[in-house]
Amino acid sequence: MTNCPVCKMDVEEKKARGTSEYKGQTYYFCCKACKKKFDENPEKFADKK
Ligand SMILES: [Zn+2]
Numbered sequence: 001m002t003n004c005p006v007c008k009m010d011v012e013e014k015k016a017r018g019t020s021e022y023k024g025q026t027y028y029f030c031c032k033a034c035k036k037k038f039d040e041n042p043e044k045f046a047d048k049k
Pocket of ligand 1: 004005006007008009029030031034
């Protein structure tokens with residue numbers, strides 16, 4: 001289990017509606033709208049570690 005970086009909802013990797021890779025990390029999204037937002041501005045949503 002992970003969470004959608006855009007809306008913070010829980011997402012099961014297998015059931016994700018979309019994935020994106022950013023800086024070597026894979027992100028899973030609850031819906032296509034969240035993936036689109038992430039792809040438009042990944043720096044805003046990527047983990048800040
Ligand atoms: Zn989401």
